Amino acid sequence: MRRLEEWMFAPGSARRLAAVRIGLCSLLALRLARPVYVGLSGQPRALFRPVSFMHMFPGLPSRGPLIVLQLLGVMAATLAAAGLRARVTLPVAWTCGLLLNAMLSSLGKILHNDVVLLICLVPLLVAPVADAWSLDAIRKRRTRRETGEGRDAPVSVAYGWPVRVAMLVVTGAYFFSGLGKVVFSGPSWVLSGNLRWILYTASDRSASPNVVALFVADRAWLAHIVAGATLLLELTFPLVLWRKRLATFYVPATAGLHAGIWLTMNLDYSAWALSAVIVFVDWPWLVEWLRRGRLKGTPRATTTIGEPATLADAAADILYA
Amino acid sequence: MDEQRPPRWTRWFVWTFLGSFLVCGATGLDTWSLTGFRLFSRVRVEHEVSREIVAVDALGREHQLRFARLPRAYQGSLTVVKAFGSLPTSGRVQVCQAWMDAAIRLGDRATSLRIYRGDRDPLPRKGQRPAAPVTKTLEYSCSSSPATERSNGAADATP
Structure with missing residues (x-):
């Protein structure tokens, strides 16, 4: 527990936290800009199936409040990404996202598509997310220049834990997805024809057959391999917290998993995959690397890890500081 | 630091x-x-179970309710229909009325609704589709009035 606490509350970079803010808030703005939310208006009360806090509401709102909520959410998320009054705009954007997605989940089925994004944003709600790469920081710097004060330290305990909590959320989401399969289905999730039937059903219920789904489903051995690989990937994802090099495999592999789900079942988990990339990539390092245009001699301003010796080391450093 | x-x-x-x-x-x-x-x-099993909601017009003709053509607010209906049998009578009537309104919105002159359970095995296959057709069983028939509600095998309503 002490080691976990030491890891959790180790100092972090203001820029790394800012990059996570920019990434997650931009993603939230894009997700909230989708037209699906306006389509929620006019739902008959009889079809309302509330989840969680949605029980407090008698039904889904009409078109007007939905549009206001959506516009407010997109604007606030965009401002939070730019780092303008992030202490206010980020919580406003998150609340709009929470409400709108809770409404989507109140149609009869809990949707997980945006859940990881929303949960990853929770630690950022109370963190100093706009101390770097933000309009707030530029404004503060101008004030300091005028008053003659020094610059902020780029590394602090306050900047480290929000990113690590977000990492734990992504890790936990994959692990618990795998755990659920083991608890509710056991080995038969892999060893039975489970994945074949999932893919056949997905294809048979769509207007035109899905050739990718059928390619896997028609080959029992391939379906077993894909099911086994999926379960293994989900259950072992937490290893990225133990060995940072493993992130170079796990993050692209999970992006591939989500791409496969989209290709075979037409289910969009892009927000989940992008949240993982945003949280695990060391963006300040990547920016610095791109700026210099070479690997050797690149200083690491954000971590205590040394210079990358090889391309593999560089990739490992980009993913997960 | x-x-x-x-x-x-x-x-x-x-x-x-x-x-x-x-x-x-x-x-x-x-x-x-x-x-x-x-x-x-x-774990999914080899047997596929689906639900189909059809609107019935005054001449007794059936028109499948295509929820994909309706706003997002209706697109959880195929999940709601799975638990239709477990709803109280008043709840079933309200849901039925909501779907009838949806049918009217789609241009169907619905006087009642029928809920079918579809059973099919994905194997064997004929080309890219299952070889066997869907076996349809009428589960519920309803209109906006509770007096006209009928059920057939209510125990199957919540698979």
Whole structure:
């Protein structure tokens, strides 16, 4: 527990936290800009199936409040990404996202598509997310220049834990997805024809057959391999917290998993995959690397890890500081 | 480094949040937006069960209700229909009325609705589709009035 606490509350970079803010808030703005939310208006009360806090509401709102909520959410998320009054705009954007997605989940089925994004944003709600790469920081710097004060330290305990909590959320989401399969289905999730039937059903219920789904489903051995690989990937994802090099495999592999789900079942988990990339990539390092245009001699301003010796080391450093 | 230890409230916030996340994930508890992450966690069997809602006009002709053509607000209906049999009578009438209104919105002159259960095995296959057709069984027939509601094999309504 002490080691976990030491890891959790180790100092972090203001820029790394800012990059996570920019990434997650931009993603939230894009997700909230989708037209699906306006389509929620006019739902008959009889079809309302509330989840969680949605029980407090008698039904889904009409078109007007939905549009206001959506516009407010997109604007606030965009401002939070730019780092303008992030202490206010980020919580406003998150609340709009929470409400709108809770409404989507109140149609009869809990949707997980945006859940990881929303949960990853929770630690950022109370963190100093706009101390770097933000309009707030530029404004503060101008004030300091005028008053003659020094610059902020780029590394602090306050900047480290929000990113690590977000990492734990992504890790936990994959692990618990795998755990659920083991608890509710056991080995038969892999060893039975489970994945074949999932893919056949997905294809048979769509207007035109899905050739990718059928390619896997028609080959029992391939379906077993894909099911086994999926379960293994989900259950072992937490290893990225133990060995940072493993992130170079796990993050692209999970992006591939989500791409496969989209290709075979037409289910969009892009927000989940992008949240993982945003949280695990060391963006300040990547920016610095791109700026210099070479690997050797690149200083690491954000971590205590040394210079990358090889391309593999560089990739490992980009993913997960 | 300007600080060595986080404030007490930060530690409290982090461990409470992560504790809640852990409890929901480990127990499968859905307290949205913290969820149990039960994604395709139940094993599927070879037998496919589906539901179909059709509107019946005054001449007795059936028109399939295509929810994909309706706004998002109606697109959870195929999940709602699975639990239709477990609803109280008043709830069934209200849901039925909502779907009849949807049918009218789509241009069908519905006087009643029928809910069919479809059964099919994905194997063997004929080309890219199952060789066997869907076996349809009428589960419910309803209109906006409770007096006209009929059920057939209500026990099958919540598979």
